[in-house]
Amino acid sequence: MKILFTTALIISMTYGCSSKPVLYPNSKLKAVGKTQGQHDVETCLGDADEYLESPKAKKILGSAGKGAVLGGAIGAVTGVLTGNLGSGLARGAAIGGTAGGVGQAISPDELKRSYVNRCLADKGYQVLGWE
Numbered sequence: 001m002k003i004l005f006t007t008a009l010i011i012s013m014t015y016g017c018s019s020k021p022v023l024y025p026n027s028k029l030k031a032v033g034k035t036q037g038q039h040d041v042e043t044c045l046g047d048a049d050e051y052l053e054s055p056k057a058k059k060i061l062g063s064a065g066k067g068a069v070l071g072g073a074i075g076a077v078t079g080v081l082t083g084n085l086g087s088g089l090a091r092g093a094a095i096g097g098t099a100g101g102v103g104q105a106i107s108p109d110e111l112k113r114s115y116v117n118r119c120l121a122d123k124g125y126q127v128l129g130w131e
Helices: 002-018 027-052 055-082 085-101 108-122
Strands: 021-023 127-130
Touching: 021 027, 021 108, 027 055, 027 108, 055 108, 108 127
Parallel strands: none
Antiparallel strands: 021 127
């Protein structure tokens, strides 16, 4: 099981690191050319990597975990009141993790893609997708 998890992690990291946006050939890309377009993609990817190390990004990525802790505390109180502490803790953590993560907590890959898409849009490019 541990080998399977490690293999899956390595594969996802390899694909995550090699993934790049595909630019739509809009007027901006036509005006600057493919070489400049790729340079701008690389710049945005580098900026995104720096952003992922920032406290703000770490806060976004960690919000689901905080929600689970808060939910667990609420579940503990509910469990004490209902007489089933273990069940209340588990349910509270699950609900809190979901609630804490809705709309905020995303994977590092998703956050990086969102950052790069926004960076390129600010430069006038349109992203078709990622390969």
